[in-house]
Amino acid sequence: MSGRIPRQFIDDLLVRVDIVDLIDSRVPLKKSGSNFTARCPFHTEKTPSFSVNRGRQIYHCFGCGASGNAIGFLMEFNHLGFVEAVEDLAAFAGVDVPRELIDGEPGLPDKKSVAHVYEVLAGVAGFYAEQLRGNSEGRKAVEYLKTRGVSGEVARDFSLGYAPNKWDALVARFGQAELIEAGMLVVRDDGKVYDRFRGRLMFPIRDKRKRVVGFGGRVLDDSLPKYLNSPETAVFSKSKELYGLCELLERNSKPERILVVEGYMDVIALAQFGISNAVAALGTATSKAQIDLLFRFTSELVFCFDGDSAGRQAAWKATDAALPCLRDGRQIKIMLLPQGQDPDSLLRAENSSAFMERIRNAQVLSDYFFENIVGQLELATVEGRSQLLAAATPSLEKVPAGFFREMMFARLQELSGARVAVDVVENQARLKSKFNTNKFTPSPRVSLARKVIGLLLQHPHFASLVEREGVVLDDLNFAGVELLRDVLQRIALEKPENSAILLESFRGLSQEKAVKALAGLELDVPAGGEEAEFCGALQQLCKQAKEAMLTRLIEKESREGLMFEEKEVLRKLLRGKT
Known part of the structure; x- marks a missing residue:
């Protein structure tokens, strides 16, 4: 398609996509402190020097110096041009790439910032939480939670709220256009709008980066639908998010296993009993995207479903979705609860220890798969074995190449008595990089100027501190000024939400190389001390620059005299010394 990609779309894309997820889907990452690390995909090395920072949304290799944002990574890793990389990134996010019309045709209308949608949703979540605690109408929701045994602590941890039973509770407090974009209002055919959620217990859905992306709402009576979710929006896709994942990761970023349950209240009930490693799909069948997401944080998933017909169907759908995700080293178990029980009721009937024992003893996916696929088939007959092959083979062909795939086909061959051709494809070795680690030497001590610029690139909001500290750079002269x-100037113009967007604004400019290198500087500043470090380094840098200028002007005055402008600068500097 012709036409330029709107800059606003690129910035929104960099906000939408988590660079950790993107890179981990291509280069397996391991958590290391506040960063994620791996052996660099751009040069050969024995120990990991490749670091990805979720907060800044950038990567940097301390071996070869490669650094950049999500777009830059795709350009380097897949050898793509800029446009191709943006298109690939958009495909990863599940969105289409818009184009600005050319040849004098009118352009696209202004696109609302995705970042602003997050702000609106956060505000709505806060409003709902206030209604639960302080509104007399919200007492119904509080009483419901009490009858379910949910404590105030758990309600607070999950930011539970209440949507007033009014048609315009949100419109009276937030902008109508923003609420529509965030999926919080329903627009009627006649153009009138009303609140989507009314008289419901509200469950904010947060993504891995702790941003509210949508809501689930439960009625407090017998009306239908019992549960209602936010619609698909610019920031929310039901098939890609999981309720409770954010809260789980806040407690443990690398859990031993993750329990996948059916609903919001299952997650809440488990948390109430101290089981904080549960997540729930959002009213739909568990998807491949959700399973892949969970495997970024653990190597074992346990699907926990009710033992009724609906629960068994959900378990089988989850198994089918999971097969393409089962690389070697990953494990899935299936845990069907006794008939008529859900996690809450079973925990009350037994106890947490017994429930945890059920999780540990859950059936492995391979046994569950063949047990269900065999079903009532008569394997003693040719017809039965033929039906088994016909039913199992298409599913097993979804499994990625590796030992698990080979063994699943071997099990099928054992059950059917027929020779099964297995196409095991070895993963291609990664192309060797042109970089040689022996060429690189340790970085010299970081200068004050590099530290100041590096911290500013890593924390763009520090720009406001320059004015707050009373720093005027116009008359100063030092390397890097x-x-x-x-x-x-770029921060003031672009107002970037993170480092990735700030780096993107320098693409193609003469400063791009220096900016990328400084954005990846390892400054060894304790977490939480970055602002103080920036202010201190900035003041020290300015002090040194002023002293150097003062010395230079005094020497010039004694040697040959000063111009009028230089005398004014000298006078200002001398006043500052007194």
């Missing part, structure tokens, strides 16, 4: 001015 021009780049510092450029970065501050």
Whole structure:
């Protein structure tokens, strides 16, 4: 398609996509402190020097110096051009790439910032939480939670709320256009709008980066539908998010296993009993995207479903969705609860220890798969074995190449008595990089200017501190001052939400290489101390620059005299010394 990709779309895409998820889907990452690490995909090395930072949304290799944002990674890793990389990133996010019309045709209308949608949703979540605690109408929801044994602590941890039973509770407090974009209002055919959620217990759905992306709402009476979810929006897709994952990761970023349950209240009930490693699909069958997401944080998943007909169907659908995700080293178990029980009722009938024992003893997916696929087939007959092959083979062909796939086909061959051709494809070795680690030497001590610019690139909001500290750069002269001015000017112009967007604004400019290198600087600043470090380094840098200028002007005055402008600068500097 012709036409330029709108810059706003690119910035929104960099907000939408988590660079950790993107890179981990291509280069398996391991958590290391606040970063994620791996052996660099761009040069050969024995120990990991490739680091990905979720907060800044950038990557950096301390071996070869490669660094950048999600777009830059795709360009380097897949050898793509810029447009191709943006298209690939959009495909990863599940969105289409818009184009601005050319040849004098009118352009696309202004696109609302995805970042602003997150702000609106966060505000709505806060409003619902206030209604649960402080609104007399919200007492119904509080009483319901009490009857389910949910404590105030758990309600707080999951930011539970209440949507007033009014048609315009949100419109009176937030902008109508923003609420529509966030999926919080329903627009009628006649153009009138009303609140989507009314008189419901509200469950904010947060993504891995702790942002509210949508809501689930439960009625407090017998009306239908019992549960209602946010619609698909620019920031929310039911098949890609999981309720409770954010809260789980806040407690444990690398859990031993994750329990996948059916609903919001199952997650809440388990948390109430101290089982905090549960998540729930959002009213739909568990998807491949959700399973792949969970495997980024653990190597074992346990699907826990009710033992009724609906629960068994959900378990089988989850098994089918999981097969393409089962690489070697990953494990899935199936845990069907006794008939008529859900996690809450079973925990009350037994206890947490007995429930945890059920989880540990859950049936492995391979046994569950063949047990269900065999079913009532008569394997003693040719017809029965033929039906088994016909039913199992298409599913097993979804399993990625590896030992698990081979063994599943071997089990099928054993059950059917027929020779099964297994096409085991070995993973291609990664292309060797042009980089040689022996060429690189340790970085010299970081100068004050590099530290200031590096911290500013890593934390763009620090730009406001420059004015707060009373720093005026116009009259100062030191190595790097021009780049510092450029970065501050770019931040004022672009107002970037994170480092990835700030780096993107320098793409193709002469400063791009220096900016990428400084954004990846390892500054060894304790977490939480970055602001103080920035202010201290900035003041020290300015002090040194002023002293150097003062010395230079005094020497010039004694040697040959000063111009009028130089005398004014000298006078200002001398006043600052007194």
